[in-house]
Amino acid sequence: HAVLPLIVNTWPFRDATATAWKTLSSGGSVLDAVEKGCSQCEIDQCDGSVGYGGSPDETGETTLDAMIMNGDTMEVGAVGDLRRIKNAIGVARAVMERTKHTFLVGESASVFAENMGFTTEDLTTNTSFSIFTKWLQENCQPNYRQNVSPDPSKSCGPYKPHALPQQRRRHQLIDIHAHDTIGMVVIDQAGHVAAGTSTNGARHKVPGRVGDSPIAGAGAYADSTAGGAAATGNGDVMMRFLPSYLAVELMRGGADPSVACKTAITRIKRHFPGFFGAVICANTTGSYGAACNKVPGFSQFPYMVFNQKSNVPIQETVDCI
Numbered sequence: 201h202a203v204l205p206l207i208v209n210t211w212p213f214r215d216a217t218a219t220a221w222k223t224l225s226s227g228g229s230v231l232d233a234v235e236k237g238c239s240q241c242e243i244d245q246c247d248g249s250v251g252y253g254g255s256p257d258e259t260g261e262t263t264l265d266a267m268i269m270n271g272d273t274m275e276v277g278a279v280g281d282l283r284r285i286k287n288a289i290g291v292a293r294a295v296m297e298r299t300k301h302t303f304l305v306g307e308s309a310s311v312f313a314e315n316m317g318f319t320t321e322d323l324t325t326n327t328s329f330s331i332f333t334k335w336l337q338e339n340c341q342p343n344y345r346q347n348v349s350p351d352p353s354k355s356c357g358p359y360k361p362h363a364l365p366q367q368r369r370r371h372q373l374i375d376i377h378a379h380d381t382i383g384m385v386v387i388d389q390a391g392h393v394a395a396g397t398s399t400n401g402a403r404h405k406v407p408g409r410v411g412d413s414p415i416a417g418a419g420a421y422a423d424s425t426a427g428g429a430a431a432t433g434n435g436d437v438m439m440r441f442l443p444s445y446l447a448v449e450l451m452r453g454g455a456d457p458s459v460a461c462k463t464a465i466t467r468i469k470r471h472f473p474g475f476f477g478a479v480i481c482a483n484t485t486g487s488y489g490a491a492c493n494k495v496p497g498f499s500q501f502p503y504m505v506f507n508q509k510s511n512v513p514i515q516e517t518v519d520c521i
């Protein structure tokens with residue numbers, strides 16, 4: 201399937217794929233396509249795990265992580281723990297193009313975004329509020345934070361530092377059924393590569409938690425001399441292995457994209473056999489592939505592909521290893 205231009209993105213986020221394609225075919229750059237494609241998911245609240253109104257943290261707030269990478273210049277823009285701004289990947293691009301920096305976080309990232317003209321608004325919705333209150337009710341039972349029965353009138357927070365037993369530390373924070381970060385790789389006819397991600401991260405995270413998605417080499421990576429990759433899943437674990445960087449480097453060495461993605465997954469699996477995650481990648485000849493780790497409830501990973509041959513967004517599925 202060596203055909204360019206090519207768009208590959210995680211999960212069956214068809215509208216994001218279509219928007220990226222439209223952007224590219226109306227003269228936009230690969231960066232425009234990644235930005236517009238991922239923002240489509242921020243607007244649509246893809247699966248509740250991209251954009252506003254999803255994955256409330258321990259205090260009930262939704263915060264966003266996003267990044268974008270230019271594979272020609274190796275520039276990156278990223279935001280983590282972004283608050284009150286819906287268009288996280290737009291802010292990431294502003295970081296890349298309007299500052300000398302790579303990664304802005306938290307309240308300061310929101311101030312930067314406001315100064316750049318992005319609208320400030322509450323990211324909480326009825327849905328995210330009810331996810332939060334349900335979790336409070338269920339988890340303020342005797343929990344790992346407290347050895348005593350909690351006062352039911354009190355919430356779980358604020359966070360108290362504590363030594364988590366290793367088993368707890370290894371427990372996945374990402375709910376397999378509420379997890380779908382968009383990660384996208386776009387390669388145009390001339391072989392320019394861009395990649396990006398956008399997510400609201402992990403449900404009930406400790407405030408300040410930033411996942412893999414905005415980290416170059418972890419959430420996504422692009423290098424126009426080799427290809428691009430993006431990851432989704434348990435970012436707390438995955439970011440330790442830079443799976444997107446690894447996949448791109450393996451493709452540079454001549455590995456087939458499916459093999460490169462598999463190797464990136466296998467590397468994590470060796471240490472965390474039960475981790476939940478998937479990687480997509482594509483090389484500059486227009487070949488692409490994906491891989492995922494098989495865990496109970498997750499044996500296949502759906503992703504989207506659009507190229508000149510398909511001419512419509514096609515959903516493909518890979519069997520997890």
Ligand code: SD4
Pocket residue numbers: 249265374378379380381399400401402410411412413431432433434435436
């Ligand atoms: C994170 N990787 O913040 C993201 C979440 C995700 O599918 O991809 N879920 O850890």
